Amino acid sequence: MSLQKAAITGIGTYVPDDKLTNADLEKMVDTNDEWIVSRTGIKERRILPKGLGLSYMGEHAVKQLLEKTNTDPLDIDLIICATITGDYRFPDTANQIAMKVGANNAYGFELGAACSGFLYALQTGSKFIESGTHKKVIVIGGDVMSSIINYEDRSTCVIFGDGLGAVLLEPSPDEDGIHNAIMKADGSGVDFLFMKAGGSKNPIDAELLVAKEHLVFQNGGPVFKRAVQGMSSTVKDVLALNGLTRDDINWVVPHQANIRIIQTVASMLDFPMERVMVNIEKFGNTTAGTLPLALNDYESKLKKGDKVILTAFGGGFTWGSLYLTWAYDS
Ligand code: UT7
Secondary structure: OOOOOEEEEEEEEEOOOOEEEHHHHHOOOOOOHHHHHHHHOOOEEEOOOOOOOHHHHHHHHHHHHHHHOOOOHHHOOEEEEEOOOOOOOOOOHHHHHHHHHOOOOOEEEEEOOHHHHHHHHHHHHHHHHHOOOOOOEEEEEEEEHHHOOOOOOHHHHOOEOEEEEEEEEEEOOOOOEEEEEEEEEOHHHHHHEEOOOOOOOOOOOHHHHHOOOOOOEEOHHHHHHHHHHHHHHHHHHHHHHOOOOHHHOOEEEEOOOOHHHHHHHHHHOOOOHHHEOOOHHHHOEOHHHHHHHHHHHOHHHOOOOOEEEEEEEEOOOEEEEEEEEOOOOO
8 A cells, every 4th residue: 555645735935135145245255246156156145134043934934834825823733844053952943933823733843954954854744744643744944044154254155045945744635745755864074064163062162162163164175076976866866766767857956055066966967957946046055945945936837746856965964865746736
């Protein structure tokens, strides 16, 4: 007996109003618009005002999602929030969002996995639906990267921004929905992309603060190469797992970290860029937010039954690809 599939039945998003443009960054670090656009594809990012936190974006996106899908918040069973920038180290931001939207019957939890967070959370959420124990699961991906970026480090600060998206998962009435995924991790990648201080290994002290080791460090070159390799190989694996070729796929939805990574992955797969979702120019790399923000921007083009592959790579290292067939016409 095949399990009931989990289908995405709606999307809600939130990005802050404040924009950080390449011209703004030129005044902050030694960089220029030409370098940023040609090396990353990014023109601007959104920045959340201090004091609001991830739950503010989550509240707005989930309220929009509930309205769009005509869902009573009291019917939500579970909220999974993929993020590395929750409101607090504890308690959990998923439950803050549940409280703010009136999802009083839901429980929730945060999930790390950095830029692969939404993909990991989508795979996790789908299992709660497939098992039959949960009927309405909200999967959120988003980050307030401006809260952990070193705005003196030109190679890192130009790529990140703030934003969040949320999807509703429900049991599919037919065969459309999330089919399967191939998820990977390699903990030996830790030193290439991480925050050294602030966890239990190196609690923040004055020395670490002065050295700005409570902020994101990235050695971009090796991360770039591993991202290209990880995303292209798992897309190929997920195609093979489902007996599909690239010509069968309507859309690839890649993590938006660098347009050159996206273009290289597409070229390695011999996949036309016209069928690759790209919105990096508007938001930069919002870490766990990129996939739902891209899906939202292309929602009007998605048709029921479209074959879609989501793929991501992030700190950890974590990466993977997920295959779904789109469940509704917008
Ligand atoms: O999202 C999760 C995973 N993260 C990623 O996938 C990010 C992967 N990495 C990248 O996207 C790229 O490595 C970066 C965008 C972070 C950096 O681009 P790059 O092409 O790898 O640059 P680079 O670090 O190799 O630096 C090339 C040159 C250097 O100058 P020299 O040594 O050749 O004189 C840098 O100092 O570009 C310089 N540079 C800059 N110049 C102007 C680095 N950042 C900047 C900048 N503006 N913002």
